[in-house]
Amino acid sequence: MTSGAAIRYRTGSALRALAPYLAAIVAAFVVAGVVIAMLGHDPFVAFRSVLTTSFATSFGLVETFTKWVPLTLMALAFAIPLGAGRFNIGGEGQLILGATAATAIGITLSGLPMPLLLPLGLIAGVLGGGVWAGIAAWLMSRFHINEILSTVLLNFVSFQLLDYIASQVWPDVGAGFPATVKVGAGAMLPTVGRPALHIGVFITAAVVVIGAILMRRSAPGFELRAVGINERAAKVHGIRTARIAVGAVIVGGMAAGLAGAIEVAGVHGNLLEGIQSNYLLLGIIIGLIARGSVALVPFVAFGISILEIGASAMQRTAQVPAELVLIVEGLILLFLLLSDVLATRWQRSGRKRPPRPATARQATGRAHAGPDSITAMEAQP
């Protein structure tokens, strides 16, 4: 990104920064409202339950925060590699491996006291996710295999692994679907308040704060952003770009692994089929809406949590299918992209994008920052 645009971006009023978001959200809701009306329901009744369920009761608020945890971590799993121009579409598999590792510790060492067992489980989860992402990172650096494909394919491998662990290794025979037995009591996250909120929320908040500071203030964070903005220039200036990219993918995997471990330790108490929910898609959407910025992720994730919790309520109260919410989220992203382009078109007069290196490696669908691209905003962590 050229300096002029960066300065404009920083000095622009908060309102101007928020304007594309508001426009995108309003446009997406208008489209959704038309669809809801066409289905023969009242869009305003539907919207009211979507937007207010999270705040109507303390239960709704706890539910929203509980959902916010995996969404934030999964968005980080996507956003951190995106900062280095790499696409991690394997958060699902990394979450499953993290959950599996945490469950394995929680079951095999179930006798240990909580102060020992809980951190062990969480660390195992982080490592599990990191190792799973590490496979893709290794294939990427050693064999130049596009990480989009390798991470996605590893997702499908992880589904089978989960099925195997949950139905063959530690099966809970009474569950009626693939699920393991429960982990030891010491492996569960403590809760606060009533209705109970597990402290994974605070762990996640800490991860976000530390992550945002590291991205903005540390040398690796700087190098990572440099690689994302212009890999060739970063290389010329002595940044070991391959190592940074590998590190970014692995750190992303660790975030997803932590999400898996927290889902086990805070929500389910065991490993079960479908534990990954649709967090991968939501994580990617959040990461892209937040323009890859670690600092923005938690806020976008909170908004999406509200939508997700509200969607199931909308299905109950207004009989509008909850599937609609995925369309709304996709539309928000698409309209945000469009409003970005329109905004830059208006601001810019004749200034053109910087050149981009023409190697086949980058041609495989990798987004590189040009002023037109949403990833151009990665410069602001």
Next chain:
Amino acid sequence: MSELTNFLALVVTAMVPYVFASQGTMLSGRAGVFNVSQEGMLTLGAAVGFLVSLKVGSNAAGIIAAGLVGALFGLVLAAVTTYLRLDQFVVGLALFFLALGAASLLYRVVIGVTMSPPLIPLLQKWRIPLLADIPVVGPVLFHQDPMVYLALIGSAALWWFLFRTDAGMRLRSVGENPKAADSLGINVASTRLWTGIVGSALMAIAGAYLPMVYSGTYTDGMAAGRGWLAIALTFFGGWRPQFIVAGAAFFAGMEVLALRSQVAGIGIPHQFVAMLPYVATLLVMIFAFRWARVPAFLGRNYDRESRLVG
């Protein structure tokens, strides 16, 4: 029918979605538009294909409708990346989400939640006279449903078009060096548009085939990664139609093998056999990425006024 013939016949059927989806990826990629919404296109194609077939009572109508919906998504992708120069990968992902949501929503709205989902008839097999009587080859290649013939003939036609005609060469030049193509009077924008549209339509048709040959109904997630595998297959096939067909045979072989050994129950847990197609793809890509001749301008957007691009 012998065990081998039976196996090969199943492989040929399983090839069809890979061939359609992968040729679609290849065609738009050859003009520089890299579509990563395959998985969504397949899923939406399956939903539309199933629902239209059910309501109209004709599988052909379902396939055509799926193709049209896919074309619409392709138009959006090609138009916003060509004219507004939005990032192809990000738009592709957004369309992927939209398609997944739309597929599940359509099914929910039209069918609702039922214990016994309605079924559509599976595609009829067409027997090619004389040829179908050849041992092994006959039942495998000439006693199949019409989509199999369409996939194979279409791939041959695509090869001939891309590598034996002027129009095909012009198309490829857009994906290699749009600046040069533009200077020779080739319409870069319209080439990217129509290949994007046709490519997405082919992906949706690949999806529509799934309920018509396997389950007879639509379920969420029925694409089961075939869309992502199709992208891998396109690289594996070196972005050339003939090798894509060969690669599809390999991918389909893996898929059928995994299914069959699950049923047959060999010594190892079936989950590990089910991993086979994905692990094999990862291994294969180690070699594929070395030899794939990727279109030089793949995934990038052309700005004719820039002096630097191309």
